[in-house]
Amino acid sequence: MNTTKRLFIILVVLGLWMTFALGQHNPDGRKVSLDCVTCHVTWHDNIDANKSLLPNIDAPIQIQGMPARIPTAAMCFTCHDGTVMDSRQIFSSNNHQKNMNVKHANIKDLPLDKHGEIYCGTCHTPHSLKPTRPGGLAPFLRKDKINSDLCLSCHSNQAQNHKNHPIKVKVSADNTMPESTFWGKDGSMECMTCHPIHGKEPVTGVTENDRSELCSSCHKAYFNIRLTDHDFSSSLKNKSSDIGPDFSGHDPCSACHVSHNGQAEHMWSMDIDPKAGENAYCVGCHSDNGLGQKKTFTHAGHPVSNIKLRKNIPALGIKAGDKLLCISCHDPHQWEFSNKHAVNASNEEGTEYTSFLRLPDDAQGQLCVTCHASQSSMFNSDHSVAREGFQQLFRESNTLHGQCTVCHGAHTDALDGSTEDDPYTVLCLRCHDGQHFATSVVHNNHPIGVPFKSKSNLRGYKKDGETLLSCNTCHDPHKWGKTVETSGTVDLKGDDRNSFLTISNWPEPKLCLDCHPEQVTILNTDHDLTEPGKSACSLCHAPHNAETEYGILAKWGDAPGASFNEKHCFSCHNEQGSAAAKLVEGYSHPREFGILTLPARGAGKWLDFPLFTEAGPSMTVGHIDCFTCHNPHSWSYKTKITGTDSEGQEGNDLTSFLRNPSQLTLCTDCHGESTLWKYNYYHDPVKRKRY
Amino acid sequence: MRLNKLLFVFLVTCSCLVEGLVAQEISFTPVRVIDSNFNFPTDICGNDKGDIFVLDAMNDRVVQLKASGELNEIKPQRESIYKAVGIAWINDALWIADTPRSRLLKMETDGRISQVVKLDHQTEPVDVTGMDGNMIITDRLNHAITVLDNNFKEKYFWGRRGSKIGEFINPGFLAPGPENRIIIGDILNRRVVSFSPSGRYPQIIAKPGVERGQIFRPKGVALDSKNRVWVVDGYTGAIQAFSISGKFLGIATNDSKSLALSAPMGIYIDKQDRLWVVESFASKVSVWRIK
Numbered sequence: 014m015n016t017t018k019r020l021f022i023i024l025v026v027l028g029l030w031m032t033f034a035l036g037q038h039n040p041d042g043r044k045v046s047l048d049c050v051t052c053h054v055t056w057h058d059n060i061d062a063n064k065s066l067l068p069n070i071d072a073p074i075q076i077q078g079m080p081a082r083i084p085t086a087a088m089c090f091t092c093h094d095g096t097v098m099d100s101r102q103i104f105s106s107n108n109h110q111k112n113m114n115v116k117h118a119n120i121k122d123l124p125l126d127k128h129g130e131i132y133c134g135t136c137h138t139p140h141s142l143k144p145t146r147p148g149g150l151a152p153f154l155r156k157d158k159i160n161s162d163l164c165l166s167c168h169s170n171q172a173q174n175h176k177n178h179p180i181k182v183k184v185s186a187d188n189t190m191p192e193s194t195f196w197g198k199d200g201s202m203e204c205m206t207c208h209p210i211h212g213k214e215p216v217t218g219v220t221e222n223d224r225s226e227l228c229s230s231c232h233k234a235y236f237n238i239r240l241t242d243h244d245f246s247s248s249l250k251n252k253s254s255d256i257g258p259d260f261s262g263h264d265p266c267s268a269c270h271v272s273h274n275g276q277a278e279h280m281w282s283m284d285i286d287p288k289a290g291e292n293a294y295c296v297g298c299h300s301d302n303g304l305g306q307k308k309t310f311t312h313a314g315h316p317v318s319n320i321k322l323r324k325n326i327p328a329l330g331i332k333a334g335d336k337l338l339c340i341s342c343h344d345p346h347q348w349e350f351s352n353k354h355a356v357n358a359s360n361e362e363g364t365e366y367t368s369f370l371r372l373p374d375d376a377q378g379q380l381c382v383t384c385h386a387s388q389s390s391m392f393n394s395d396h397s398v399a400r401e402g403f404q405q406l407f408r409e410s411n412t413l414h415g416q417c418t419v420c421h422g423a424h425t426d427a428l429d430g431s432t433e434d435d436p437y438t439v440l441c442l443r444c445h446d447g448q449h450f451a452t453s454v455v456h457n458n459h460p461i462g463v464p465f466k467s468k469s470n471l472r473g474y475k476k477d478g479e480t481l482l483s484c485n486t487c488h489d490p491h492k493w494g495k496t497v498e499t500s501g502t503v504d505l506k507g508d509d510r511n512s513f514l515t516i517s518n519w520p521e522p523k524l525c526l527d528c529h530p531e532q533v534t535i536l537n538t539d540h541d542l543t544e545p546g547k548s549a550c551s552l553c554h555a556p557h558n559a560e561t562e563y564g565i566l567a568k569w570g571d572a573p574g575a576s577f578n579e580k581h582c583f584s585c586h587n588e589q590g591s592a593a594a595k596l597v598e599g600y601s602h603p604r605e606f607g608i609l610t611l612p613a614r615g616a617g618k619w620l621d622f623p624l625f626t627e628a629g630p631s632m633t634v635g636h637i638d639c640f641t642c643h644n645p646h647s648w649s650y651k652t653k654i655t656g657t658d659s660e661g662q663e664g665n666d667l668t669s670f671l672r673n674p675s676q677l678t679l680c681t682d683c684h685g686e687s688t689l690w691k692y693n694y695y696h697d698p699v700k701r702k703r704y
Numbered sequence: 705m706r707l708n709k710l711l712f713v714f715l716v717t718c719s720c721l722v723e724g725l726v727a728q729e730i731s732f733t734p735v736r737v738i739d740s741n742f743n744f745p746t747d748i749c750g751n752d753k754g755d756i757f758v759l760d761a762m763n764d765r766v767v768q769l770k771a772s773g774e775l776n777e778i779k780p781q782r783e784s785i786y787k788a789v790g791i792a793w794i795n796d797a798l799w800i801a802d803t804p805r806s807r808l809l810k811m812e813t814d815g816r817i818s819q820v821v822k823l824d825h826q827t828e829p830v831d832v833t834g835m836d837g838n839m840i841i842t843d844r845l846n847h848a849i850t851v852l853d854n855n856f857k858e859k860y861f862w863g864r865r866g867s868k869i870g871e872f873i874n875p876g877f878l879a880p881g882p883e884n885r886i887i888i889g890d891i892l893n894r895r896v897v898s899f900s901p902s903g904r905y906p907q908i909i910a911k912p913g914v915e916r917g918q919i920f921r922p923k924g925v926a927l928d929s930k931n932r933v934w935v936v937d938g939y940t941g942a943i944q945a946f947s948i949s950g951k952f953l954g955i956a957t958n959d960s961k962s963l964a965l966s967a968p969m970g971i972y973i974d975k976q977d978r979l980w981v982v983e984s985f986a987s988k989v990s991v992w993r994i995k
Contacts, residue, residue, distance in 0.1 A: 047867070047912075051892055054939065057914055064915035066940035068964060087985065090967050091921040091938040094746065094984055095789040095803060096830050096876040096891055097844060101744040101762050102787075104985075 052084045052139065074134060076124045083124045086132040103211040109136075110215075123155060123166060136163055159197050164204035171204075176275040180204060190230045191217065202231075207272070216272075224272075225264040234346070238265050240356035241348040242305075243369070249304070269294075269345075292317055295339040310424035317341075328383050329371050342380060342423070343369045365415035374415030381417040388491040392416065395451075396490050396513070402450025420490070435462060435474045437483040441490075457559040459487070465528045471515060487524060487556065488513045508546030522548035534647040540670070542591060553581065553645070563629040575601070576625060578639040599698035600639070607634035608679060621672070622679050642678070642695070643670045650674070666693060730945060730954035732963060735978055735991035740767050740775055742987040747831065747877070747924070747970030748980050751793045755813075756972065756980060758989055759791035759800065766791065766798065768813065781815045790831030790877065790970070794839065801829035801841065808832055808839070808856075821856045831877045831970075833886075835901055840886055842875040849875060849888065849903060862903035867893050869906050877924045877970055882931045882948050889922030889935065896922045896935050898948060909950045910935055916962075917944065917952035924971035924981065928994060936968040936981060943968070943979065943992075956992065965990065 050056050054067060074083040093100035111131055126132045141153045156163035161172070161180055171177050184190075184202050194217065197203035207216050207227060218226030229236045242248045245260040245268035260268050271282045277293070285293035298305035320337040329341055349355035349367045357367065365374035372380040376399040382389045391397065398404075398416050407413055420440055438461055447453030465473065465482045473480040494511025509519035518524040520543055526533050532550070535541055541549040552567070559565035561577050569584035579600065585592040610624045611617035613633045624635025644650070649668045666674065675692035684691050687704035694700035743762035750756045754771030757778075764786045768776040788809075790801035797818075800809045806827055810819035823829060828845040838859060839852040848863035849872075863872045873892035881887040885898040887909065894912035896919055899905065910919040921938035928934060932945040932953055941964035943956035956963045956979075967985030974980065979992045 051894070054914055054920060061915055064917075066916060066918075066920070066937065066942045066962065066964075067914050068940065087967065088939060090985055092874075092892070094744070094938065094967065094969060095761075095787065096746075096923065096938075096969070097874045099787050099789075099803070105743050105762055 052088055053082060054084070054088065055082075073127050074124045074132075075127060075129070076122065081124045083134050083138075085126065086134070089133040089137075100211075102213075106211060106213065108208075108212060108215045109210050131167075158195070158205055159203070161197070161204040164208075168204070171273045175278040176280060177273045178207075178280055180206075184231055188231045189233070222263045222267065224266060228264060228266050232266075234353075236265065237347040237353045237355075238345070239354075241369075242357055243268075243345050243348075245304070290318060291336060292339045295343075295345075308424075314422065314424040315342075322384070326383050328379075342371060344371045345369055364413050365418045366413075374418050376416055378416035380415075381421075385417075388417075390493065391491045394493040394513075396493075400450075402444070406444070406449060434476050435481070435483050437474060437485040438462075441484045441488075452557075454557040457555075457557075457562045457565060459556040459565055461486075468527050468530065469516060471527060482528075485515075487515055489515045509548045509551055510546055518550070519543075519546060519548045522550040525550040525554075532646045535645070538648045538670075539592070539595075540645050540648075542585075561629065576627070576636075576638050577629065578625065582639045582643075582645075597696055599696050599701055602637040604636050607636065608682070609634055611679070621677065642672055644672045645670055728954040729957040729960070729962075731995040732943070732956040732958050732979070732992040733995065734958065735993050738767075738769060738775075738989040738991070739987070740777075742767070742989070744984050744987060745969075745982050745989065746789045746984060747791045748972045748982050748989060749791050749793045749798075749970075750972050750974055750980070751796070752975075754974065756974075757791055757793065757798055758982065759785075759788060759970070761785050761788040766800075766811065776813075778811070778813060778815050780809070780811060780817055783809065783817045783820075785809065785811075790829065790842075792832050792834065794832070794834035795837075799832050799834075799839070801832045803828050803830060803844070808841070821852070823850070824858060825850070825861070830875065833878050833880055835880045835886065836884075838901065840878060840901070842878050842888060844874050844876075847872040847874060849878075849886075849899070851901065851903075860902050862899075869897075869908070870903075876922065879925045879927060879933075881927055881933060885948060887925045887927070887933055887948075889919075889925050891922055891938075894920055894922065896925060896933070896946070907948075907950060909933055909946045909948065910944070910952075911950075914940060916942075916955050919944070923969045926971045926973045926979070928973045928977050928979075929975075934971060934973065934979060936965065936971055938967055938969060941965040941968060943971075943981070956994075958992075963992075 045053070045056055060067070068087075073085045074081045076083075089100075090104060092098055093104070095101055109131070123131075123135050125135060136155055137153045138155050139153055141155065154163055156166060158164070165172055172180055180203050181197065181201050184196070184200060184206075186200075190206070193209075193212075195203065195205040195209065197206070209217055214220075216224070216227060218224070218230060220226070225236070238244050240247050244265040246263045246265050247261070249259065249268075250261040267282070269282055270280045272280060275281045276283055277285045279294065281294060283297055285297050287293065289296040297303055299309050300306065301309060303309075317337050317339060322331055322333060322335050322337055322341075324333050325331065331341055335341075344350075346369075347353055348357045348363075348369055350370055350373050351366065355367065357363070363369070365380075370380055372383065374380045376397065377392055378385075378389065392399075398407075398414060398419050403414075403419065442455070443449070444451035445454045447455050459482075461482050461484065463482050464479050465471075465486070467486070471486045472483075473486045474483045475481075490513050493507075493513055494517070507513075509522070509524075510517060514524055516524040516527060521536070525548070535549050542552045543549050544552075554565050555567040556565055560568045560581075563577070566577060566581050569580045572580045572584035572587065572590075574580035574583045583597065584590060586595055586597050587593065588596065608624055610619055610632055611622050612619050619630070619632055623638075623641055624631050625638040625641070626635050648664075648670055650671050650673055651667050662668075664670070675689050678688070678692065680688040680692055684704070690704050691701055694703075738758070740758075740760075741763070742758070742760050745758050745760045745762075745767075747759045748756060756769040758767040758769070760767050764779065764784055766778040766780075766785075768778055770776060784805075785800055785802055787804045788800050789803045792799050792801075798811045798813065800811055802809050806823050806829070808819075808821040808823065808829060809817050810821075812818050823841070825843070825846050825848075827841065827843045827848075827850060830842045830844045832839055832841050834840070837854045839856070841850045841852070843850060843863075846863070847865040848861060850858060851860035853859040863870065863875065865871065865873055867873065871893075872888075872890050874890070876889045876891045878886060878888045881898055884901060885907075886901060887896065887898045889896050895908055896910040898907050898909055910917075910922065912918060912920070914920050919935055919937055920940055922935055923938040924936045926934050928945075931948065933948055934943060934945050936943050943963050943965070945953040945955075947953055965981060965986075966983045968981045969984045970982045972980040973994075977994045979994055980989060981992070982989050
């Protein structure tokens with residue numbers, strides 16, 4: 014081998030050595046291309062420490078505290094300074110905040126700088142495929158952003174439960190977010206929808222403390238809250254010293270909602286009382302010490318706890334099984350249903366048309382009948398607030414009530430304005446007092462405030478654990494009648510078939526008999542004079558405006574007789590009356606001296622031998638009257654006979670509506686042995702004088 | 705004979721390697737620092753009157769430091785120079801390479817835009833300089849150089865993406881050099897090259913590397929009164945001088961330590977041989993006297 018060949022071989026070997034030995038290698042010893050050292054500057058081989066210009070940075074980037082072979086932010090800037098790409102806007106913005114310690118965040122494989130802070134390379138890597146390639150992650154991200162994976166690597170707590178604004182939810186197509194807004198798969202909302210990361214603003218459409226632009230982009234309807242009492246940015250403006258924080262300058266949402274890390278569901282900004290259940294969001298302010306302390310409510314109002322609704326109520330957005338809550342009736346974001354943009358930031362008193370109601374309580378009771386549909390039959394009755402009488406009442410009192418709230422207070426007592434024991438009577442008499450438009454019921458009414466026993470568990474009012482009789486025992490003001498059409502009832506004269514009775518009293522007087530079952534014996538007797546609309550009871554008794562307080566006896570007109578009872582009986586037992594066949598010829602009993610009653614003697618019950626005075630029944634000393642001997646409700650005292658076809662049947666001393674046989678009377682006191690004679694011929698003007 | 709040639713080549717190579725070892729440290733003394741609320745400024749230029757102009761495009765302005773020392777803000781009228789990268793004083797006028805909008809702007813010192821030159825090829829101009837009545841532009845999109853004549857018509861166009869001689873990967877700042885050469889920082893090829901005005905006869909001035917005499921991220925280039933080509937390194941922060949033929953002449957030091965500026969970009973050397981350098985990452989301009 015000559016010298017030339019030797020030298021050639023040496024040069025070839027030297028060339029090969031230079032090719033493979035020199036150049037660039039990564040820390041694993043693998044030879045890398047020049048492209049790699051474009052960023053991985055330390056991969057230059059054989060850097061002479063005496064000549065090196067590299068900054069002396071120990072372990073500039075770390076993953077889980079261990080040195081990583083990843084360039085620093087300074088390296089990123091050498092290209093992204095505008096000469097290769099321009100990311101100066103990103104470097105100059107605070108989006109995403111970089112100088113934050115994330116050592117404790119749930120980061121497993123994302124690099125951090127030597128201070129444990131995030132930097133460009135935490136999220137970005139040039140090794141990620143471009144988005145145009147399959148599987149590419151735009152723009153050079155370490156994880157996918159389409160499903161917020163990258164964001165949630167650190168901010169996993171920002172997407173938990175409903176204490177944060179939800180992500181991965183479909184957003185309405187009519188949103189007004191900017192065109193450049195990032196949307197997830199199928200247009201869903203992701204972290205970057207609101208947080209553009211490198212945009213001009215940290216959060217789209219947020220100016221300092223005002224998120225109005227952002228929130229309204231998707232939740233436009235909720236912005237009807239503006240300038241209402243619930244818009245604390247205006248209603249509490251400059252009131253921080255005496256009632257709560259000053260929210261001026263904030264968006265109207267911020268008082269109640271935070272985007273992240275809320276204290277409760279619905280991104281709630283405030284602490285809530287877990288005992289208050291799902292109404293805690295409202296109770297938190299509408300309590301004695303809350304921001305809404307001027308509008309508190311008591312438990313006597315409409316019940317809201319533990320009531321599950323049994324049917325869908327689309328008008329209120331309620332589904333069967335939902336619990337009844339404050340928000341079932343109220344939309345806290347809208348002051349007035351019919352005027353969605355109505356404002357009320359001056360603590361103006363609400364009405365049945367405003368007050369954040371989802372539906373108004375108007376003359377048709379829209380809100381209430383969504384649940385209480387069966388009560389709607391009153392809308393065309395005399396109890397409709399559309400009646401002139403009600404309207405006049407409202408004008409006089411300068412108030413405005415809806416169909417239901419005219420009587421019911423949703424947040425006060427069961428019946429608005431009443432603190433009496435018997436709120437029903439008080440309420441009814443507001444109109445039925447003889448001073449106003451409604452029928453007066455102030456004289457000689459069926460007694461109220463007395464205990465009663467009802468077969469049908471009729472209602473009343475409670476006092477001392479006892480149910481006492483009241484207007485609502487007999488009347489349901491929501492239903493005119495159960496056997497006639499509910500419409501067209503205005504100005505109808507009521508009878509036993511309607512008249513807002515809780516139980517129909519015709520043809521059988523079921524309502525009366527519900528509490529007075531013993532009087533059932535009158536049925537089908539000669540005293541059962543049932544006629545259309547008038548039951549057997551109503552002929553003699555008038556529950557309202559009766560002639561007498563005792564027995565609430567109906568008016569007898571010009572009937573003859575010396576006492577209540579005689580006039581009452583003779584109104585039929587006269588020549589023109591329905592009982593003309595049974596005229597009572599002799600009936601008077603001397604009134605010069607009184608007779609001691611059975612209770613006064615301690616010898617029995619008053620009803621066994623009732624005595625009367627001019628004023629009515631007497632418990633001590635009285636006179637004999639028709640009802641002393643006769644019980645008009647019972648044909649026979651011996652057997653409680655009903656259905657007796659007594660028409661035309663002549664009575665005897667066992668029947669004839671007599672209370673008792675003669676020996677049980679007090680007649681013997683005066684009449685001795687002649688008692689029987691006198692008793693038997695009491696109504697015979699000739700024979701009775703024989704003794 | 706052939707052996708002699710090979711030995712000659714070997715010796716020349718060795719001499720070049722030794723050359724670097726004997727290069728001097730060139731002492732820089734700080735003159736002043738200008739901090740005018742810059743926001744990632746990129747480039748700087750000056751005129752014969754001694755005025756200095758700093759392109760502060762993220763603030764959509766040029767900051768003028770008058771010879772008198774007075775600072776003056778020049779806001780473009782009816783136009784924007786947001787995200788522009790390069791600025792130069794050419795033929796008694798201020799010219800701005802309006803990078804994102806693919807154009808050159810002639811801006812008067814009162815902010816009027818007196819001329820707009822729209823560029824072909826979707827050019828994204830990074831820097832511009834003047835030479836012999838022509839304007840020379842570096843183009844980050846096409847990885848190319850464009851030369852416009854005095855009517856702003858394209859005269860020469862050369863370069864494409866690549867690492868071969870005559871190719872570029874992101875040509876950046878440029879400056880007119882001695883001997884009618886154009887000096888260009890070829891950023892991602894990590895080298896500084898010079899060309900004739902027509903793009904011919906390329907010559908490497910600084911080669912890739914992270915040691916003295918090498919360049920990693922060539923940014924601003926400028927010529928001093930001694931025809932030394934000064935190059936700043938956007939990553940190492942070093943300022944180094946080369947001859948037009950590619951000989952490493954020295955590295956800027958202060959107190960015997962190599963300067964390591966904060967992401968230096970455009971540089972300008974005034975008549976007093978003071979080097980003005982834009983430290984983009986630190987959003988300031990520092991001025992150094994070259995001893």
